[in-house]
Every structure is written in C-alpha cells, then in structure tokens.
Amino acid sequence: xxxxxxxKGVGIRYMVGDFKGIGLKEFVIRKLTGTYRAKEFWADRxxxxxxxxxxxxxxxxxxGAGKSTLLKAVSGILEPVEGSVRVHGRIAALLELTxxxxxxxxxxxNAYLRGAMLGYTRKFMNDAYDKxxxxxxxxxxxxxxxxxxxxxxxxxxxxxxxxxxRPDILILDEVLxxxxxxxxxxxxxxxxxxxxxxxxxxxxxxxxxxxxKLCNKILWLNHGKQxxxxxxxxxxxxxxxxxxxxx
Amino acid sequence: MKVFGRQVLxxxxxxxxxxxxxxxxxxxxxEELVKRDFKKKYKRTVLGMGWSVLSPLLLLLVLKxxxxxxxxxxxxxxxIYLFCGQVVFLYFNEAVGGGMVSLMENxxxxxxxxxxxxxxxxxxxxxxxxxxxIILAVFFGFCAIDGIRFGWHFLLLLYPIVVLMLFNLGLxxxxxxxxxxxxxxxxxxxxxxxxxxxxxxxxYSIEKFPESWKRVxxxxxxxxxxxxxxxxxxxxxxxxxxxxxxxxxxxxFFLFVGSVMYKKFNTKFLYYV
Numbered sequence: 001x002x003x004x005x006x007x008k009g010v011g012i013r014y015m016v017g018d019f020k021g022i023g024l025k026e027f028v029i030r031k032l033t034g035t036y037r038a039k040e041f042w043a044d045r046x047x048x049x050x051x052x053x054x055x056x057x058x059x060x061x062x063x064g065a066g067k068s069t070l071l072k073a074v075s076g077i078l079e080p081v082e083g084s085v086r087v088h089g090r091i092a093a094l095l096e097l098t099x100x101x102x103x104x105x106x107x108x109x110n111a112y113l114r115g116a117m118l119g120y121t122r123k124f125m126n127d128a129y130d131k132x133x134x135x136x137x138x139x140x141x142x143x144x145x146x147x148x149x150x151x152x153x154x155x156x157x158x159x160x161x162x163x164x165x166r167p168d169i170l171i172l173d174e175v176l177x178x179x180x181x182x183x184x185x186x187x188x189x190x191x192x193x194x195x196x197x198x199x200x201x202x203x204x205x206x207x208x209x210x211x212x213k214l215c216n217k218i219l220w221l222n223h224g225k226q227x228x229x230x231x232x233x234x235x236x237x238x239x240x241x242x243x244x245x246x247x
Numbered sequence: 248m249k250v251f252g253r254q255v256l257x258x259x260x261x262x263x264x265x266x267x268x269x270x271x272x273x274x275x276x277x278e279e280l281v282k283r284d285f286k287k288k289y290k291r292t293v294l295g296m297g298w299s300v301l302s303p304l305l306l307l308l309v310l311k312x313x314x315x316x317x318x319x320x321x322x323x324x325x326x327i328y329l330f331c332g333q334v335v336f337l338y339f340n341e342a343v344g345g346g347m348v349s350l351m352e353n354x355x356x357x358x359x360x361x362x363x364x365x366x367x368x369x370x371x372x373x374x375x376x377x378x379x380x381i382i383l384a385v386f387f388g389f390c391a392i393d394g395i396r397f398g399w400h401f402l403l404l405l406y407p408i409v410v411l412m413l414f415n416l417g418l419x420x421x422x423x424x425x426x427x428x429x430x431x432x433x434x435x436x437x438x439x440x441x442x443x444x445x446x447x448x449x450x451y452s453i454e455k456f457p458e459s460w461k462r463v464x465x466x467x468x469x470x471x472x473x474x475x476x477x478x479x480x481x482x483x484x485x486x487x488x489x490x491x492x493x494x495x496x497x498x499x500f501f502l503f504v505g506s507v508m509y510k511k512f513n514t515k516f517l518y519y520v
Contacts, residue, residue, distance in 0.1 A: 014518065015518045019428075019519070020518075020519055022429075022430075023429050023430055023431030023432075024425075024429035024431055024432060024435065025431055026431075027428075027429060072517075075360075075361055076361040077357075077358065077359075077360070077361050077514070077517065078514055078517060079513075079514045091361075093359070093360065099355040099359060100355045100356045100359055100360075102283055102287075104286065104287055104290075105283060105286065109282070109283070109286070112279055113279045113280075113283060115275075116273075116275045116276035116278075116279040116280075117276060117356060117360050117362065118360065119273075119276075119360075120275070121275055122275045122278075125275070
C-alpha cells in the first residue's frame with residue numbers, strides 16, 4: 001500500500017473561553033453564579049485527503065483557518081471528534097522548533113533529550129550525535145548550559161537533531177528557514193534531501209511561491225472548512241489570491 | 248481507528264500489556280527525563296546532593312530539640328520514631344508535590360510531540376524515589392547508632408516502600424491532571440499537606456488517645472505508612488495483614504482513579520495549557 005496518510009471527514013473541536021488558568025475557587029464561583037463561559041467550536045470539519053509516498057502537500061489558509069490543529073491531528077496529539085485519521089509509517093513533526101528545551105541542561109544533554117522526544121533510540125543518538133553537533137556548528141558550546149545560547153543557535157540545534165530523522169511522513173509547520181544565511185542554506189538543502197528521499201510531506205506555509213515551487217498537492221482551508229484539495233496547485237493559488245483580494 | 252508506526256497493533260492486546268509496550272518504546276525518553284530532573288534538583292553541585300540529605304537531618308534535629316522535651320521520655324527510641332515519620336512524610340510530600348506540577352511543567356513537550364503524558368510524572372517520581380532511598384540509607388545508619396536490632400524482618404520494609412511509591416504515583420496522576428485544569432490546586436495542596444503533617448503523628452504518639460480518635464488516624468494513609476515503618480524498626484514486629492491491605496487499597500484506589508483521569512483527559516489537557 002502506498003497511501004501513507006488518509007483523512008476521511010475529519011472534524012476537530014476546540015474549546016475557547018475563560019476556563020484557562022482559572023483556579024478551582026474561581027471555577028466554583030463562576031459555576032454557582034452562572035457566569036462560566038466555555039465555548040466549543042469546530043477548528044476543522046469535513047477534511048478529507050490522502051497522500052502517497054513521494055507526495056508533498058501544501059496547506060494554505062489565513063490565520064485561524066485550522067492548519068496547525070489539523071497537523072496536530074495527523075501527528076496524533078489531538079484526536080478527531082469525527083472522521084478518521086489513518087497514518088502508516090513513522091511521523092516526524094518539525095513544529096515550533098525551540099520550545100521544549102531545558103535552559104539548565106547543556107547543549108549535549110538537550111540534544112539527547114530532544115532526540116528522545118522525537119522517538120530516537122539511545123543507540124541511534126550515540127551514533128548520530130557527532131553528525132548533529134557538527135551540522136549545528138555548536139561543537140565548542142557542547143558543554144555550555146542552554147541559557148547561554150542565542151535563539152538562533154537554539155533553533156540550529158533543534159533543526160540538526162530533527163533532521164536526523166528518517167520518517168515516512170514529514171510535517172513542516174513554517175520551519176523551512178532557521179538561523180543565519182549560511183545555516184539557512186544548509187538547512188534547506190538538508191530538508192530537500194529528506195523530502196526527496198520518498199517521504200510524504202505536509203507543509204504549512206504562508207508563502208504561495210514556496211508552495212508552488214515545492215508541492216504537488218494543495219489543501220486550502222478557510223475557517224476550518226476544506227475549500228479545495230487537488231493537485232492543481234497553481235490553480236488553487238490563483239483562486240486563493242483572488243479570494244483574499246475580494247475579502 | 249488509528250494506526251501509528253509500522254507494526255499493526257494486535258487487537259486483542261490487554262490494556263496492561265499495551266501500557267507496558269508503550270512504556271518500553273519510550274524508555275529512552277523516560278531515562279533522559281529522569282536525568283534531567285536529577286540534574287535540576289542537585290544543580291550539579293556536590294553541596295546540592297549533600298543538601299538533600301542534610302536538610303531533612305536539620306529538620307529532624309529541630310523536631311528532636313523541640314518535641315524531645317515533651318515526648319522523648321515516654322516514647323522509646325524517640326529519634327528513630329521521629330525519623331520514621333519524617334522519612335515517609337518527606338518522600339510523600341516531595342513525590343506528590345513535584346508530581347502534581349510535572350505534567351504542566353512539560354506542557355511545551357506534550358503539546359508538540361505525541362508522547363505518553365504519564366512519562367513526566369513517572370520520571371519525577373523516579374527521581375524523588377532515588378532521593379528517598381539515599382535518605383533511607385542514612386536512616387538505617389541512625390538505627391544502628393541507636394541500638395535498633397537489625398534482622399531479616401527489616402526486609403518487610405520493602406513492602407511499604409514499594410506501595411508508597413505506587414501510592415505517590417497514583418495520587419500524582421490525580422493531582423497532576425487536576426492541576427492542569429485548576430492552577431490554585433498548588434496552594435490548596437500546600438495547606439492540606441501542612442494539616443496532614445500534624446495529623447500524621449510524626450512527632451507524637453496516639454497511643455493514649457481515645458479509640459474514636461485512633462480510628463480517624465487509621466483513615467490517614469500517611470499515618471498508616473509511618474506506623475508500618477515504626478512497627479518493623481522499633482517494635483521489631485510483623486504488622487497485621489489488615490495493615491498491609493489498607494496500604495495496598497489506598498495505592499490501588501489512586502492508581503485506578505488517576506489512570507482513568509489520564510485516559511479520559513489525554514487529548515483534553517491540550518486545551519488548558
């Protein structure tokens with residue numbers, strides 16, 4: 001079977017309201033006085049698409065269209081309320097790179113922690129560590145605590161660890177470029193290498209140019225609804241732009 | 248239905264087997280988390296490690312100086328009596344207090360990658376358990392100095408140690424889930440543990456209390472853990488089977504409630520962080 005990702009009529013509900021971070025005391029009072037407000041809405045609904053090996057899907061849509069939520073459902077962090085998500089193979093998600101590091105740990109320790117988070121084995125990490133640290137260019141900072149690193153360096157380490165992955169499905173949430181000019185070039189090359197190794201890739205991007213250059217399939221979301229899913233990438237980009245101008 | 252990974256999930260797999268398989272698949276992450284928690288606790292200093300032993304000893308000294316006047320004469324081996332209470336209460340307090348915030352503290356990880364959420368609590372509990380075992384070694388040293396009779400019966404202590412660890416895990420599951428929803432749980436909990444400390448007979452004896460009061464103490468699992476320790480070390484006696492059952496009952500109760508909560512809220516936690 002060549003279908004790696006298959007979504008059928010996926011609907012994901014999200015909750016918003018003033019329930020976040022209120023305490024138990026406040027919760028009880030608001031419940032009693034009837035001022036407790038929590039609203040559920042569909043972040044995504046009726047999303048259907050399938051990806052094969054070698055496919056690259058671009059997801060476009062304005063902020064709040066439900067792109068990131070959809071990625072979370074594909075990677076299994078969120079469960080759909082309706083429909084089904086079927087995933088065959090190993091997923092690697094490069095979402096918001098620099099969160100989840102620990103400021104008190106050294107660069108090396110953080111690299112291992114991140115590797116463990118991404119599902120590598122210790123043996124794999126031992127073998128790959130030299131490559132990772134060389135790729136990130138942080139060899140001289142190996143033993144330094146993370147808090148001493150600049151944000152660019154942190155992103156470089158994150159990318160270097162994540163790029164060791166040999167996934168079947170790659171999820172990219174606006175992370176095609178990190179670090180300085182030199183590293184950006186290197187990281188783009190590395191990504192293209194992974195993408196072209198026969199994985200199915202999902203890319204969320206606001207750059208239509210990038211989507212047109214890289215993707216062979218496109219999914220356009222608007223307020224959680226699927227406007228189009230097709231391989232006519234150029235056509236959708238045109239209609240999307242026309243739609244934006246009209247609005 | 249969802250299929251993750253290459254292997255097809257066996258459909259007739261029992262929940263326990265599944266849990267074990269998933270845990271083993273994430274062993275590397277578990278180990279790295281324990282390491283991280285250990286390093287953060289001791290801040291890589293020699294003093295940090297020493298301090299974790301020294302601070303309970305200092306508290307022990309204070310309790311001995313203050314309460315030794317009142318209870319020291321009527322309670323034999325009063326230092327060991329105090330230490331039993333302290334070592335149990337301290338472990339409970341550290342493991343559950345740290346466990347409560349463990350899920351929330353790792354929100355930046357579980358909102359980005361799909362990992363079993365109980366791993367963070369397990370790692371925290373493992374770290375506090377190691378710390379507890381170090382202090383326990385000091386405790387046995389004190390027992391030797393105080394002329395406590397050592398023997399095979401000390402092996403009985405393995406029971407309350409293992410059950411207390413499970414109890415802490417279970418309560419940690421419940422509280423860490425609640426803490427995601429209600430952040431003021433931390434304050435409420437600290438008030439509650441202070442009450443619990445005075446209600447666990449750490450520095451006094453309930454022997455002369457009326458029966459009805461004693462029954463209230465029997466409902467306090469921490470008191471029961473402490474009583475077990477004292478019975479074995481100081482009295483050199485075998486606690487009743489009922490005593491064993493009560494401890495196991497508490498641990499299983501919280502483990503059950505906690506597991507159900509984690510299962511129910513697994514993907515809902517995300518909305519609250």
